[in-house]
Amino acid sequence: MNHSDKGANSLKLSSEQLEDLIVKFSSTIRAISRRYYLVGGGEDDLYQEGMIGLFQACKNYHGEGDQNSEEFKAFAIMCIKRQIYDAIKSANKKHNEPLNNYVPIIKTNSENQEYERTDILEIAEEYNPEELFLDKEEHIEKLNLVKSKLSEFENQVLDLYLSGERQSEIAKQLKKDVKSIDNTIQRIKNKLK
Numbered sequence: 001m002n003h004s005d006k007g008a009n010s011l012k013l014s015s016e017q018l019e020d021l022i023v024k025f026s027s028t029i030r031a032i033s034r035r036y037y038l039v040g041g042g043e044d045d046l047y048q049e050g051m052i053g054l055f056q057a058c059k060n061y062h063g064e065g066d067q068n069s070e071e072f073k074a075f076a077i078m079c080i081k082r083q084i085y086d087a088i089k090s091a092n093k094k095h096n097e098p099l100n101n102y103v104p105i106i107k108t109n110s111e112n113q114e115y116e117r118t119d120i121l122e123i124a125e126e127y128n129p130e131e132l133f134l135d136k137e138e139h140i141e142k143l144n145l146v147k148s149k150l151s152e153f154e155n156q157v158l159d160l161y162l163s164g165e166r167q168s169e170i171a172k173q174l175k176k177d178v179k180s181i182d183n184t185i186q187r188i189k190n191k192l193k
Contacts (some may be wrong), residue, residue, distance in 0.1 A: 013058060025054050030164030033083055037086055046084055053083030149191055158185045 029050035038046050058078035063071045084159065147155055153174075160170045167185070171178045 018058070021058070022051070022054070025076060025080075027164040027166065027169060028077065029054065032077070032164075033084060033106060034162065034164060036084055038091055041087075041091065046087065049084045049087040050080045053080035055081065080170055138156055146188075146192060149189065154184055154188055154191075157181060158188055 030047055033043060033046035033050050036046055040162075054076055057072070057076035060079070061072055061075055063075065066072065147158070150158065157170055157173060160173065161167075165173070167178050167181045170176075171181045172179070
């Protein structure tokens with residue numbers, strides 16, 4: 001950590017410290033990104049936005065302490081959430097909607113003759129908000145049904161797995177072997193089938 005002439009602290013990291021910080025925050029970013037949905041994007045897109053938020057936190061942090069302090073951790077989580085939220089907000093802006101969902105009504109065939117498309121209604125049905133909401137509710141019901149079929153240990157493993165933890169981290173938290181955690185995840189997957 002370097003102190004500037006003005007007396008304010010600024011977080012300065014070596015590439016090795018930055019790599020350690022990325023590993024340290026990886027599961028946190030994954031857990032935060034899994035809570036959101038990005039239209040036209042995937043979980044990895046939101047994860048990348050979260051990483052951008054972490055880099056912004058490193059760049060803009062001027063508080064007391066280093067990258068291991070609770071103050072920095074709280075600041076980093078705020079920056080990660082803000083970056084993910086801004087990405088979702090930007091993707092959902094109404095002024096982008098015509099460009100994001102543009103489908104020509106009239107198309108030209110190989111003989112340069114124009115004709116109207118009949119598949120537009122099928123495309124519109126894919127983006128039905130009611131259907132998306134019902135799908136989410138159905139997903140929650142299925143998750144609750146699966147959880148009712150799992151043992152207490154399997155539920156603990158599933159909760160940690162869904163929160164973004166790696167198998168090695170789950171094993172450490174539950175004081176079990178990594179192989180035991182892997183077997184438990186496989187049992188959960190089999191029960192899902």
